[in-house]
Amino acid sequence: MTRExxxxxxNLVYRRTPVLTDNVMHYCPGCGHGVxxxxxxxxxxxxxxxxxxxxISPVGCSVLAYNYFDVDFVEAAHGRAPxxxxxxxxxxxxxxxxxxxGDGDLASIGCAEVMHACNRGENITMxxxxxxxxxxxxxxxxxxxxEGMETVxxxxxxxxxxxxxxxxxxxxxxxxxGTYYVTRQAVYTPVLARKCKKAIRQAFENQKLxxxxxxxxxxxxxxxxWKMTPVQxxxxxxxxxxxxxxxxxxxVDGKFAPNFMxxxxxFDQPNETRFSLRSK
Amino acid sequence: xxxxxxxMKGNQAIAEAAIRCxxxxxxxxxxxxxxxxxxxxxxxxxxxxxxxxxxxxxxxLASINMVYAGASTGKRVMTSSSSPGFSLMQEGLSxxxxxxxxxxxxxxVRGGPxxxxxxxxxxxxxxxxxxxxxxxYRLITLAPSSVQEMYDFVELGFDLAFKYRNxxxxxxxxxxxxxxxxxxxxxxxxxxxxxxxxxxxxxAATGHRAGKKSTIVTSLELDSLKQEGVNKRIQEKYRKCExxxxxxxxxxxxxxxxxxxAYGSAARICMKAVELARAEGIKVGLVRPITLWPxxxxxxAEIGGRMKKILCVEMSAGxxxxxxxxxxxxxxxxxxxxxFGGVIPTPVEIFDALKNMIK
Ligand SMILES: Cc1ncc(C[n+]2csc(CCOP(=O)(O)OP(=O)(O)O)c2C)c(N)n1
Ligand code: SF4
Ligand SMILES: [Mg+2]
Numbered sequence: 323m324t325r326e327x328x329x330x331x332x333n334l335v336y337r338r339t340p341v342l343t344d345n346v347m348h349y350c351p352g353c354g355h356g357v358x359x360x361x362x363x364x365x366x367x368x369x370x371x372x373x374x375x376x377x378i379s380p381v382g383c384s385v386l387a388y389n390y391f392d393v394d395f396v397e398a399a400h401g402r403a404p405x406x407x408x409x410x411x412x413x414x415x416x417x418x419x420x421x422x423x424g425d426g427d428l429a430s431i432g433c434a435e436v437m438h439a440c441n442r443g444e445n446i447t448m449x450x451x452x453x454x455x456x457x458x459x460x461x462x463x464x465x466x467x468x469e470g471m472e473t474v475x476x477x478x479x480x481x482x483x484x485x486x487x488x489x490x491x492x493x494x495x496x497x498x499x500g501t502y503y504v505t506r507q508a509v510y511t512p513v514l515a516r517k518c519k520k521a522i523r524q525a526f527e528n529q530k531l532x533x534x535x536x537x538x539x540x541x542x543x544x545x546x547x548w549k550m551t552p553v554q555x556x557x558x559x560x561x562x563x564x565x566x567x568x569x570x571x572x573x574v575d576g577k578f579a580p581n582f583m584x585x586x587x588x589f590d591q592p593n594e595t596r597f598s599l600r601s602k
Numbered sequence: 603x604x605x606x607x608x609x610m611k612g613n614q615a616i617a618e619a620a621i622r623c624x625x626x627x628x629x630x631x632x633x634x635x636x637x638x639x640x641x642x643x644x645x646x647x648x649x650x651x652x653x654x655x656x657x658x659x660x661x662x663l664a665s666i667n668m669v670y671a672g673a674s675t676g677k678r679v680m681t682s683s684s685s686p687g688f689s690l691m692q693e694g695l696s697x698x699x700x701x702x703x704x705x706x707x708x709x710x711v712r713g714g715p716x717x718x719x720x721x722x723x724x725x726x727x728x729x730x731x732x733x734x735x736x737x738x739y740r741l742i743t744l745a746p747s748s749v750q751e752m753y754d755f756v757e758l759g760f761d762l763a764f765k766y767r768n769x770x771x772x773x774x775x776x777x778x779x780x781x782x783x784x785x786x787x788x789x790x791x792x793x794x795x796x797x798x799x800x801x802x803x804x805x806a807a808t809g810h811r812a813g814k815k816s817t818i819v820t821s822l823e824l825d826s827l828k829q830e831g832v833n834k835r836i837q838e839k840y841r842k843c844e845x846x847x848x849x850x851x852x853x854x855x856x857x858x859x860x861x862x863x864a865y866g867s868a869a870r871i872c873m874k875a876v877e878l879a880r881a882e883g884i885k886v887g888l889v890r891p892i893t894l895w896p897x898x899x900x901x902x903a904e905i906g907g908r909m910k911k912i913l914c915v916e917m918s919a920g921x922x923x924x925x926x927x928x929x930x931x932x933x934x935x936x937x938x939x940x941x942f943g944g945v946i947p948t949p950v951e952i953f954d955a956l957k958n959m960i961k
Contacts, residue, residue, distance in 0.1 A: 376808075376809035388820060393816050396670075396807050399697050409627065409655075410671050413655055413677045414809055434663070438660035
């Protein structure tokens with residue numbers, strides 16, 4: 323093939339979506355945030371809603387998400403993105419609204435706002451990046467930090483007796499009647515990224531139905547906070563995080579996915595598994 | 603139907619004014635003594651009349667952030683609360699000021715500190731006029747002293763909020779919120795259409811950019827030189843606001859030798875004290891700041907400067923008195939009389955305080 327052949331439109335195999343801006347992303351190499359941004363941008367492009375969407379960025383590593391998406395954006399205070407998204411959707415029901423939050427933002431300081439937006443059944447899409455740590459502030463413990471996992475505020479490993487248990491908030495949200503679609507995805511392999519894209523597409527399409535919140539958790543890495551290379555971090559996530567946060571749908575079309583309640587019914591069993599970031 | 607006279611509570615007047623002046627959204631959480639705002643809105647169902655959105659939020663944190671986001675889309679949005687709830691809103695107000703958004707926030711003050719009392723107070727003056735939240739910002743603050751002003755200041759508040767793209771507070775108290783008075787109410791004004799907002803509010807993230815560049819609403823600027831620039835621009839707005847929008851009322855000041863300086867319900871009580879004093883031949887007047895920020899410095903300096911003495915009357919341990927002293931540059935003696943923790947002073951005790959000051 324000549325250069326001329328390669329650049330013919332019919333030979334196009336990959337193109338960067340114009341919904342992403344040309345700004346250089348500040349994310350650490352290997353971080354899941356950038357991948358999820360691209361997926362969301364592609365979904366916005368494919369649905370043709372670029373001129374019809376408002377995103378809400380959180381406080382966390384993705385605080386500057388608005389620099390990377392070429393769509394209208396509002397930057398929320400720490401934890402309050404669901405309140406922001408609720409107001410915007412109610413005032414502009416003709417707009418696709420999505421919030422984008424980390425686990426400290428959503429599950430810790432913003433726990434009330436996410437619970438109530440889900441409980442009210444706001445007609446919005448929520449994206450939840452769970453990397454088990456506060457990435458932005460330098461790797462402190464999050465509600466999602468695994469038991470035994472070391473962070474700078476639990477340097478000897480998370481001790482549930484002192485620091486509480488690892489929070490599976492998404493499983494709780496799935497049980498609220500206001501959620502219509504709740505799923506946990508990952509993006510650390512091409513196959514998983516493609517699945518995740520389908521889920522995010524679904525979560526945006528659902529806004530047409532006015533049936534409540536569509537919630538996509540993405541179990542992600544934080545190689546900087548975990549002090550690993552990207553490859554090590556993905557491997558660690560696969561072997562550890564996904565045991566406690568298994569991937570898959572929890573609620574589809576307003577109905578619990580098969581096995582969801584069965585899995586939740588085991589939550590009264592003591593969690594004997596301890597995880598450690600340090601290689602033994 | 604052009605205008606109509608109604609008997610209502612101050613809190614209801616806030617709610618009714620919101621519906622009638624074209625407010626797009628109210629987000630609030632119950633707290634005494636202002637719950638009638640949300641109750642009246644829920645009873646009136648403005649979403650059926652004007653399309654106005656009303657939502658009982660899960661907390662004041664949520665309310666103020668809903669207001670922040672609603673304002674980001676160019677809508678006329680508001681919340682109301684009382685002191686403890688208003689304290690919870692401070693971070694959000696700072697974001698609204700930092701992102702340069704218009705919004706209205708009503709505080710029907712009760713006595714503090716802490717959970718305090720549900721009785722009226724004016725002890726949130728510092729919090730409202732000197733900042734409250736973090737960073738160099740100001741809340742444009744309106745102080746109604748009647749139910750009519752509760753009504754009128756909603757539209758005025760929105761106008762000022764949009765003029766300066768800055769949050770506006772109505773600093774009321776449990777007296778003005780709960781008392782029933784006659785109010786002249788207007789006909790329903792239409793809300794702004796989405797098209798109007800998209801055309802006239804280029805700063806708004808409406809989600810309808812129609813091929814134009816996207817709009818970002820944020821208060822974040824990591825480059826400190828640029829952040830200083832943002833601050834300078836905001837400060838310029840504040841200088842303009844001080845120049846153009848300081849408001850006050852002067853009552854019987856022309857021949858006066860003494861004045862009361864008081865706002866809100868304390869000013870109402872001082873009006874009675876003026877009568878009592880004048881009946882005994884004491885020439886006293888009243889200066890009533892209507893905007894607490896910008897404080898009507900020039901008027902207080904000019905009128906106060908002519909007086910022998912000034913008595914600042916507040917339902918607090920003494921907060922506005924600092925601005926009065928600054929205004930007259932301490933050239934005239936300024937004394938304070940205050941009741942606080944929810945206690946309302948009587949005209950007689952204010953008159954006694956005046957006599958004490960004079961002798
Ligand atoms: C009110 C408030 N408290 C604390 C902070 C500091 N802060 C900034 S980001 C952050 C944690 C973010 O962690 P997470 O949501 O997990 O996002 P990540 O960076 O991991 O993507 C904290 C505590 C803040 N900005 N505002
Ligand atoms: S600190 Fe962690 S979450 Fe933040 S960009 Fe780096 S890898 Fe990603
Ligand atoms: Mg995190």
